[in-house]
Amino acid sequence: MAHVLVTGSAGYVGSHVLALLKRAGHHPVVFDNLTRGFAELVQPHAVPFVRGNLADRALLRPVLHDYQIDAILHFAALAFVGESTEVPDRYYRSNTANGLTLLEEAIAYRPETPPALVFSSTCAAYGTPTQLPIRETTARCRISPYGRCKLSMEWMVADLSHQHHFGAVILRYFNAAGADPPIPSAIQAAEAGSPFFIHGDDFDTPDGTAIRDLVHVRDLAAAPIDALDDLIAGGETTDLNFGTGVGHSVRQVVHCIERMRRGAVGVR
Ligand SMILES: NC(=O)c1ccc[n+]([C@@H]2O[C@H](COP(=O)([O-])OP(=O)(O)OC[C@H]3O[C@@H](n4cnc5c(N)ncnc54)[C@H](O)[C@@H]3O)[C@@H](O)[C@H]2O)c1
Numbered sequence: 001m002a003h004v005l006v007t008g009s010a011g012y013v014g015s016h017v018l019a020l021l022k023r024a025g026h027h028p029v030v031f032d033n034l035t036r037g038f039a040e041l042v043q044p045h046a047v048p049f050v051r052g053n054l055a056d057r058a059l060l061r062p063v064l065h066d067y068q069i070d071a072i073l074h075f076a077a078l079a080f081v082g083e084s085t086e087v088p089d090r091y092y093r094s095n096t097a098n099g100l101t102l103l104e105e106a107i108a109y110r111p112e113t114p115p116a117l118v119f120s121s122t123c124a125a126y127g128t129p130t131q132l133p134i135r136e137t138t139a140r141c142r143i144s145p146y147g148r149c150k151l152s153m154e155w156m157v158a159d160l161s162h163q164h165h166f167g168a169v170i171l172r173y174f175n176a177a178g179a180d181p182p183i184p185s186a187i188q189a190a191e192a193g194s195p196f197f198i199h200g201d202d203f204d205t206p207d208g209t210a211i212r213d214l215v216h217v218r219d220l221a222a223a224p225i226d227a228l229d230d231l232i233a234g235g236e237t238t239d240l241n242f243g244t245g246v247g248h249s250v251r252q253v254v255h256c257i258e259r260m261r262r263g264a265v266g267v268r
Pocket of ligand 1 (some may be wrong): 009031077098121
């Protein structure tokens with residue numbers, strides 16, 4: 001069982017991964033600066049929690065040594081496409097430069113056998129899809145700064161893992177949805193009879209709202225652990241898309257919840 005540094009695990013996806021990692025018998029160590037995460041998502045898991053910024057080499061270095069880290073699950077990032085177009089420099093600093101710092105420190109910590117790495121990338125690295133469903137080989141087009149800085153990190157992971165002989169899996173998640181316990185905000189709004197706002201209805205889609213490939217966060221959270229187990233078992237460096245291959249528009253999801261509310265759609 002591995003000692004695993006989990007960056008960004010006070011966030012949405014990473015916090016779901018913690019529970020599964022522990023259940024699988026691994027030993028997670030949380031590393032998060034809490035700029036976008038919540039300490040209360042970590043506390044129930046009773047795991048070591050280092051509050052710090054990935055840019056802080058002087059903090060990162062002893063953490064790798066002290067916990068004898070065997071593998072890294074890297075989630076820490078800024079993750080909003082819209083925001084990335086307003087402050088692209090902040091996104092490159094956070095998602096590319098900090099990523100390089102993490103890779104360099106991991107290699108310096110154990111130069112002969114650097115820790116295995118699972119990197120959380122995104123379907124945004126494809127930009128506007130030129131083909132559906134989006135495959136690993138799909139051409140990239142009109143990529144946002146968020147997608148570009150994640151793509152830059154993908155290239156660094158590929159090059160450094162090759163050069164320094166460590167296993168790495170790049171996972172491009174599609175859109176995580178849901179919660180644990182499963183009370184997404186749209187369902188909460190339906191239950192409470194309060195308004196629910198759709199952001200954007202002028203997309204080039206049949207009903208004008210964005211189409212997303214939605215994956216339940218618990219299913220998504222299992223993927224990096226499977227990737228980790230595969231690397232530990234000697235699996236090869238690879239990159240994979242992680243989605244259902246089927247898109248649903250925001251309005252379709254809202255209509256489905258309305259039908260559930262009226263009892264027209266059952267939940268098993
Ligand atoms: N949520 C999704 O649908 C989705 C889809 C595709 C890819 N991803 C990727 O998955 C990862 C996690 O996404 P999320 O939705 O959980 O995001 P999130 O914002 O909920 O979590 C990110 C966490 O990283 C931490 N963090 C940010 N910068 C840091 C830094 N410099 N040092 C230390 N900690 C830092 C934040 O405090 C936060 O807890 C991201 O890399 C994101 O790009 C998410």
